[in-house]
Amino acid sequence: MMTFVKPLALGLMMATPAAAFDMGAMTPAERQDFRAEIREYLMENPEVLMEAIGVLEQRQAQQQAVADDAMVLSQADALYSDINSWEGGNPEGDITLVEFVDYRCGYCRKAHSEVEELVSTDGNIRLIVKEFPILGEASVVASRFAIATKLTLGDDAYKAAHDALISMRADVNEASVRKLARSLGLDADVIVAKMNSPEVSAVITANRQLGQQLQINGTPTFVMQNEMVRGYVPLDGMRDMIAEIRQQG
The missing domain is CATH 3.40.30.10 (Glutaredoxin)
Known part of the structure; x- marks a missing residue:
């Protein structure tokens, strides 16, 4: 079982889009092994978490910047012509x-x-x-x-x-x-x-x-x-x- 789970876990985290993988198709035992393998990988490679957090923060900052631009443009007169x-x-x-x-x-x-x-x-x-x-x-x-x-x-x-x-x-x-x-x-x-x-x-x-x-x-x-x-x-x-x-x- 572990020979199946480990490649699958690593493939999911490193390359496979989440939408392309259906955990619902796994048996309870397979899901348990899958989660355990992910946990083991993350414990051995904690830098992956920091990298993921960095990507998330960057995306959130980009989304906030886009929202800010729209807000500022919508209030341009009040901001600049008061x-x-x-x-x-x-x-x-x-x-x-x-x-x-x-x-x-x-x-x-x-x-x-x-x-x-x-x-x-x-x-x-x-x-x-x-x-x-x-x-x-x-x-x-x-x-x-x-x-x-x-x-x-x-x-x-x-x-x-x-x-x-x-x-x-x-x-x-x-x-x-x-x-x-x-x-x-x-x-x-x-x-x-x-x-x-x-x-x-x-x-x-x-x-x-x-x-x-x-x-x-x-x-x-x-x-x-x-x-x-x-x-x-x-x-x-x-x-x-x-x-x-x-x-x-």
């Missing part, structure tokens, strides 16, 4: 980088200076920031302050507020954002009066809906051209991704 999202870098850049950010997110803080360096040293990247508060009420207050600043005082004031909020360690509340506004030379009364307006709420709602459509559940999340990048990536890694996208044309 007048309520701050834009920086080179507006004519060949790469558009969209960042979903929460001011209370440690990895967003870590990524901030590296994204700034990436954009400034590259010179050909358009950067779009999406306010995406998901870490509690303090995050919401911070985003409301930033959005209200943009709507009332413009892009330069927003950038100053954004940079200050991302490094802010104090509790975020009305008193602390008023103090922050004054330290930046901004009109605190005008900003705070706008924070709870329907216009600011609409921006947050739209960004959250966009996040749901893109299956974003954490920050930072980036859309790099049409590719989703979930989580923090070091500067060199982002540069490698940009180079690969450009190489692909």
Whole structure:
């Protein structure tokens, strides 16, 4: 029996498509011997399992990339043409980088200076920031302050507020954002009066809906051209991704 099972087991694992082999045609004893032979082979050659896992992960990554491309394309207008999202870098850049950010997110803080360096040293990247508060009420207050600043005082004031909020360690509340506004030379009364307006709420709602459509559940999340990048990536890694996208044309 074993002289039949071993070649069959190895042939099935190494070459034969699973659909071409019917285990139901085997007797109970043959199935038991078949399973035992496979187990013995895998115990003697565990690297086969790692190879199979690697192939599976690669296929899953490819499937996820295809799904991400479709999601990004379906939400292109909301991603790239939203007048309520701050834009920086080179507006004519060949790469558009969209960042979903929460001011209370440690990895967003870590990524901030590296994204700034990436954009400034590259010179050909358009950067779009999406306010995406998901870490509690303090995050919401911070985003409301930033959005209200943009709507009332413009892009330069927003950038100053954004940079200050991302490094802010104090509790975020009305008193602390008023103090922050004054330290930046901004009109605190005008900003705070706008924070709870329907216009600011609409921006947050739209960004959250966009996040749901893109299956974003954490920050930072980036859309790099049409590719989703979930989580923090070091500067060199982002540069490698940009180079690969450009190489692909």
